[in-house]
Amino acid sequence: xQETLTTNEKxxxxxxxxxxxxxxxxxxxxxxxxxxxxxxxVLTKETGARFKVYVETCMRCGLCADAxxxxxxxxxxxxxxxxxxxxQTILEMINKKGxxxxxxxxxVVRIAHTECNVCKKCxxxxxxxxxxxxxxxxxxxxxxxxxxxxxxxxxxxxxxSATMNQMWVKEDEWIDTLQWQEEDAREEFENLRIPLDKxxxxxxxxxxxxxxxFQAGLIYQTAxxxxxxxxxxxxxxxxxxxxxxxxMFTGDFEISxxxxxAHYETATKLHVKKIVMGECGHAFRSVYDVGNRWVGWAxxxxxxxxxxxxxxxxxxxxxxxxxxxxxxxxTLHDPCNVSRGRGLHNKARxxxxxxxxxxxxxxxxxxxxxxxxxGGGVINCGPPWKGSRMxxxxxxxxxxxxxxxxxxxxxxxxxxxxxxxxVHHYGLKMEIKFLGDIIFEVMEKTIYQKDS
Amino acid sequence: MINKKPWDWDSEKKExxxxxxxxxxxxxxxxxxxPDGEKIASIVNLDEAQFSACVNGxxxxxxxxxxxxxxxxxxxxxTALVCKDEEWxxxxxxxxxxxxxxxxxDFQFSPDGSFMGAAVQxxxxxxxxxxxxxxxxxxxNISGVVLSCQGTSAAIVQVEPLGQGDIEGFSRGIFxxxxxxxxxxxxxxxxxxxxxxxxxxxxASSIRKNRIDYSISKNSQAWEKNFQFAWxxxxxxxxxxxxxxxxxxxxxxxxxxxxxxxxxxxxxxxQLAIHGDGKKIAAIVSDRYGKxxxxxxxxxxxxxxxxxxxxxxYSDNGDSLVAVFKDQGFWDIAVNGKPWNLKADKLWxxxxxxxxxxxxxxxxxxxxxxxxxxxKVYQERFDMIFEPQISPDNDKIxxxxxxxGIYLRQILTLDKVL
Numbered sequence: 001x002q003e004t005l006t007t008n009e010k011x012x013x014x015x016x017x018x019x020x021x022x023x024x025x026x027x028x029x030x031x032x033x034x035x036x037x038x039x040x041x042v043l044t045k046e047t048g049a050r051f052k053v054y055v056e057t058c059m060r061c062g063l064c065a066d067a068x069x070x071x072x073x074x075x076x077x078x079x080x081x082x083x084x085x086x087x088q089t090i091l092e093m094i095n096k097k098g099x100x101x102x103x104x105x106x107x108v109v110r111i112a113h114t115e116c117n118v119c120k121k122c123x124x125x126x127x128x129x130x131x132x133x134x135x136x137x138x139x140x141x142x143x144x145x146x147x148x149x150x151x152x153x154x155x156x157x158x159x160x161s162a163t164m165n166q167m168w169v170k171e172d173e174w175i176d177t178l179q180w181q182e183e184d185a186r187e188e189f190e191n192l193r194i195p196l197d198k199x200x201x202x203x204x205x206x207x208x209x210x211x212x213x214f215q216a217g218l219i220y221q222t223a224x225x226x227x228x229x230x231x232x233x234x235x236x237x238x239x240x241x242x243x244x245x246x247x248m249f250t251g252d253f254e255i256s257x258x259x260x261x262a263h264y265e266t267a268t269k270l271h272v273k274k275i276v277m278g279e280c281g282h283a284f285r286s287v288y289d290v291g292n293r294w295v296g297w298a299x300x301x302x303x304x305x306x307x308x309x310x311x312x313x314x315x316x317x318x319x320x321x322x323x324x325x326x327x328x329x330x331t332l333h334d335p336c337n338v339s340r341g342r343g344l345h346n347k348a349r350x351x352x353x354x355x356x357x358x359x360x361x362x363x364x365x366x367x368x369x370x371x372x373x374x375g376g377g378v379i380n381c382g383p384p385w386k387g388s389r390m391x392x393x394x395x396x397x398x399x400x401x402x403x404x405x406x407x408x409x410x411x412x413x414x415x416x417x418x419x420x421x422x423v424h425h426y427g428l429k430m431e432i433k434f435l436g437d438i439i440f441e442v443m444e445k446t447i448y449q450k451d452s
Numbered sequence: 453m454i455n456k457k458p459w460d461w462d463s464e465k466k467e468x469x470x471x472x473x474x475x476x477x478x479x480x481x482x483x484x485x486x487p488d489g490e491k492i493a494s495i496v497n498l499d500e501a502q503f504s505a506c507v508n509g510x511x512x513x514x515x516x517x518x519x520x521x522x523x524x525x526x527x528x529x530x531t532a533l534v535c536k537d538e539e540w541x542x543x544x545x546x547x548x549x550x551x552x553x554x555x556x557x558d559f560q561f562s563p564d565g566s567f568m569g570a571a572v573q574x575x576x577x578x579x580x581x582x583x584x585x586x587x588x589x590x591x592x593n594i595s596g597v598v599l600s601c602q603g604t605s606a607a608i609v610q611v612e613p614l615g616q617g618d619i620e621g622f623s624r625g626i627f628x629x630x631x632x633x634x635x636x637x638x639x640x641x642x643x644x645x646x647x648x649x650x651x652x653x654x655x656a657s658s659i660r661k662n663r664i665d666y667s668i669s670k671n672s673q674a675w676e677k678n679f680q681f682a683w684x685x686x687x688x689x690x691x692x693x694x695x696x697x698x699x700x701x702x703x704x705x706x707x708x709x710x711x712x713x714x715x716x717x718x719x720x721x722x723q724l725a726i727h728g729d730g731k732k733i734a735a736i737v738s739d740r741y742g743k744x745x746x747x748x749x750x751x752x753x754x755x756x757x758x759x760x761x762x763x764x765x766y767s768d769n770g771d772s773l774v775a776v777f778k779d780q781g782f783w784d785i786a787v788n789g790k791p792w793n794l795k796a797d798k799l800w801x802x803x804x805x806x807x808x809x810x811x812x813x814x815x816x817x818x819x820x821x822x823x824x825x826x827x828k829v830y831q832e833r834f835d836m837i838f839e840p841q842i843s844p845d846n847d848k849i850x851x852x853x854x855x856x857g858i859y860l861r862q863i864l865t866l867d868k869v870l
Contacts, residue, residue: 022619045702147663151619158622161642161660163595170593172555172573179518183501191479191497196520198482200798200816200836237521237557239595251821254666254681254699258644268762296720298742301760301778 020384022151023109027102030146035105038145039098047138054130055094057081064122064132069370070115073394080392082132085111089139096149105148112139112151114385115392116250118376119336124367133376136200149250152382156246161255164262165242167209174446175237177212181219185227188445189372194219196235197270203273204302206263208244208280208413218278221440229319230448233276242264243277244413244427245286249377255292260291267302274303276310279434280377281337281412282375288342296438306338308411311346311435315354321444322355328431329358330438331405333419335412348411348435355438362403370396370408374418374424390425393418397426453563454526456844459488468492468508473859477506486524486836489852489861493530495519505532505546512546519543521557527565533557542568542584549584556581558680560599567603569699579633580605587633598643600652606631608643610852623662629655636672643669645684649691650729656685656694668707669694677710683721688730697721697735706735706750714750725773727766734773736761746775746789753789763801771808776801785827787811792827805846810866812840812849823851825869827852833859 004261007361043051065071065081074080079088090110093100100108118133122146126132143149149157159168175196182194193355195201205226211218226233237242240262247255267275277283284306286292314320332352339345345366352359364370378385400408400422408423408430410416416432423430460466470492473480477496485492494506501518504511507530518535525531536542538698539552542559553572567583577590579854580597582605591609593772598606612626625639628644643661651657659669665678668685685696690707695708703717706724722736722744734748743756746764757779764775775786776799783799785792804811812825814837821837823830836854843850849869851862 023619145664147623153616155617155622156621158619162622162627163593170573170578171571171595172557172578175557176555179520193479193481195482200800258679264760265762271800273797296738296741296744296757297760303781398535 011268016155018110018114018384018388020150020381021155023106023148026146030102030105030148032099035100035102035146036098039093039100039142042090042138042142042145043094043098046141050131050134050397051138054135055091057128058086058130058321060087061127064126064130065120067125069373069395070117070392073392073396080115082116082126085116086132086135086349090135092140099275105143105146106208108139109148109150110141112136112143113153114378114381114388116376117336117371117373117378119371120340120341121336121371122229123366126339137249137251139251140249141253144251150381150385153246153250153377153380157250157255158370160242160245160247161252162261164239164259165209166244166246167213169212169242171239174212174241177216178185178219178235178237181216181223184196185220185223188224188225189447192223193222195234196237198232200271201234202273203231203233204267204270204275205233205278206267206275207240207278208242208283208316209242211278218434218436221436222278224445225314225320225436225439225443226300228443228445228447229314229449231319234270234272236266236270238266243275243283243287244280245283245291246377246380248286248290249282249380256286256291257294260287260297261295263287264292264295264297264301272302274305275300276305277307279411279436281335281341282377282414285337285341306342306344307346307435308338308348308351311439312349315351315439319448320325320439321446322442323444324442326356326438326442327358327406328356328406329360329404330356330407330409330433331400331403332361332365333362333372333400333408333412333415334366335410335415336369336371336375338412339369346367346433351435352409355435355442360403360405360406361437364399370399372396372418373422374410374414377419379414379418386421389418390421393422393425397422397428400428400430401426405430406430408431409433409435409438453754454487455863456488456841459841459845459850460490461848461850461863463861466490466861468856468859468861470854470859473506473509476859482520482853483836483838484522485525485852485859486528486530487526487839487841488528489838489841489850490858491524491528493522493524495522495532503534505530505543512543514543514548516543523559525561525565525568526563529565531559531561531568533559533570540572542570542581542779543644544568549581551581551584551586553581553586556652558597559591560597562599562601562603564601567601569597569599569603569605571597571607578609579630580607587630589630589633590634591635593720596646598648598655599645601650602652602766603647604632604652605657606646606648608646609635611635611639611755629657629669631655638669638672638674640669640674641710647685647687649687651691654687654691656687656696658682658684658696666698666837668694668698670694675710677707684724686726688726688733690729693730695724695730695733697724704731704737714747714820716747716750718747719796725764725766727770732766732770732773734764734766736764736775744777746773746786748773753786755786755789755791762850765801767804767808769808772804772811774802774804783815785811785813785824788812792824794824794827794829800839803842805842806844807846810842810846810849812842814838814840821853823853823864823869825849825850825866828870830864830869
């Protein structure tokens with residue numbers, strides 16, 4: 001049974017007692033020499049002027065603190081302010097010239113991997129624009145090289161490295177799932193297809209691995225939307241179909257780059273004009289901002305469109321028409337990586353207003369929204385950290401509760417999973433949906449004709 | 453390779469109506485055209501869970517519950533991956549392979565079409581099948597399958613079990629390279645980018661030895677030297693040496709047999725191109741962040757692009773080094789560093805004549821397909837163009853295209869196109 005915390009319950013203070021097997025075994029293997037060598041190697045060989053400026057500029061003014069929902073969820077504990085997290089991690093390593101204890105490293109892993117969503121909201125509140133998420137990612141990079149990354153997310157990265165998808169989906173399972181969804185979606189349109197490897201299609205549609213693994217119905221829904229919109233699209237049968245990238249969040253930049261390269265090379269081999277990706281925020285960050293840049297592509301080498309942008313185009317161009325608006329009251333969660341990261345929040349609102357009768361804003365919203373609490377790979381650190389994550393998500397829970405909405409729309413997979421946890425843990429009466437769920441529910445199931 | 457001499461290089465135009473297929477079948481899938489342009493085919497749906505292939509209007513006698521990946525091989529054989537009685541196999545010109553699988557994918561064939569291979573799964577175990585023969589040994593998982601020109605097959609296989617969340621087991625190395633089904637004893641944490649030598653006997657790959665050390669393996673023997681990362685290796689010098697892009701100190705280098713090969717370092721490397729078994733070596737490189745170019749024997753082109761170079765290859769005689777690249781949002785081709793300035797929305801790799809003097813390809817621009825020869829756009833507009841061909845005496849182009857629902861096979865003399 002799910003445990004339930006009330007709104008006023010104080011946060012627990014036992015977060016430091018979490019045992020993560022990946023971290024514990026990694027720490028046990030470390031020697032003082034290894035620790036200082038790795039830390040100093042990363043700090044001196046993998047950083048430059050940017051890092052130096054950040055370290056020298058931060059004057060501990062604390063203006064970043066109110067941006068952080070984890071700080072707010074923990075009774076404004078200064079240790080959980082963004083600047084506080086930097087002080088306890090990277091600054092300690094600098095001050096001690098890499099000669100830090102295993103206990104400190106254990107705290108460092110907890111802070112960098114589970115108490116910071118690398119959501120970048122604090123950068124907006126810093127008077128100097130210091131990118132604290134970058135600093136935390138650097139800490140994670142050190143953890144990666146010391147092999148003390150939390151177990152669950154490391155397993156996910158291992159999957160990425162071996163299969164080019166995050167959930168150990170085997171190559172045949174992927175194709176079989178697409179063919180199965182294609183068959184099922186013929187319930188909606190008898191001649192519907194999910195064209196595999198269609199050379200020269202206009203669009204390659206890419207998803208994250210949880211879709212074929214657990215949420216294949218989302219592929220079904222997308223196939224229906226694509227078919228109804230009369231689009232020339234395809235999905236690849238080969239590795240490169242998964243746009244997600246947890247390696248980006250563990251500081252395993254090499255694997256992160258290989259994942260991004262596989263994604264774009266897959267699209268290029270199919271000669272598509274653009275990639276449309278499903279509703280996932282971190283994956284967007286990976287292929288738009290991070291993984292591509294490690295490969296040397298300053299911008300995506302193939303046009304890349306997040307689902308919000310795509311749906312907006314379909315609905316405003318009339319390719320998808322709404323039969324009847326959605327009746328329940330809805331609120332919208334702005335995913336960090338496509339709101340702060342890409343500015344899609346207003347388009348998301350326009351979509352919601354087209355689809356739904358009653359839309360209630362949550363506060364704060366748009367680029368000021370609180371992270372779902374799952375982002376930045378935090379939820380991927382797995383069950384050992386779920387309890388502390390729920391404590392750290394108290395502010396988010398209160399924000400959701402204040403809306404009084406029946407339905408929470410979250411156009412991001414990670415957000416979806418994190419918000420599900422919050423809703424269940426705190427006993428909120430909210431359904432959580434993707435934009436695609438609602439489009440599928442309210443759309444006219446007819447095929448778009450250009451002349452109409 | 454393909455003997456094009458017997459093909460019809462004289463008939464100016466042949467037509468096959470295809471639009472009517474839409475009326476005959478519930479739906480028609482992607483069209484595929486034979487190398488000689490005489491046949492056009494598609495998977496078609498006849499009824500619920502009943503598929504076949506339609507070739508020039510005639511359907512195969514056999515029907516399938518599912519079918520995908522229809523393609524003509526270079527020798528003209530038409531192949532598809534098909535499911536019949538809930539078992540998968542390969543169908544060639546309407547006839548099944550005898551061996552059946554629980555699934556089959558990643559179909560590949562040798563340049564002359566005489567060898568066909570694919571990844572297969574049977575009873576939850578994984579391997580490859582080549583010309584209707586499955587590997588004797590199957591494994592827990594498979595990836596990165598490759599087929600050599602001589603029909604040897606190789607893949608990355610999982611040779612140790614891995615429990616859920618077993619990151620310790622993963623770090624010990626659970627993957628090996630299997631050649632013709634036989635797994636090599638060496639195991640690595642990761643293996644990628646398998647590459648056969650020219651005789652199909654040796655295999656090189658990029659590998660990961662532990663969390664941070666990457667390297668190259670040749671016949672499963674890892675280079676002793678470790679790197680920050682590595683991309684796909686290739687054999688050169690009559691298969692005695694292996695070259696690979698590797699990362700050291702944050703920069704990329706081309707190494708040969710564990711030693712620096714090119715002097716310069718680069719921001720990044722892409723695919724390698726080799727001619728004359730190593731006399732000419734070229735690579736897609738980035739020599740400053742966000743800018744891509746080609747380096748030939750460690751000398752970069754003046755031409756740079758801001759998006760990507762998707763393909764790099766030498767013509768058969770080595771005179772032309774061809775790059776397909778994207779700059780400022782449009783695709784283009786450069787030959788020996790000189791761009792064609794096509795500004796294409798979609799662009800395919802060109803085919804090159806035996807004397808390297810003619811390059812022909814197809815592009816899409818604002819929804820219209822065009823034939824392009826030596827950078828000149830043939831002005832007739834099409835709804836679709838398939839891969840063109842150049843005649844053996846290098847004076848004609850075989851154009852294969854769709855227009856208003858009719859498939860057109862046209863022979864164009866070079867003077868008409870140029």
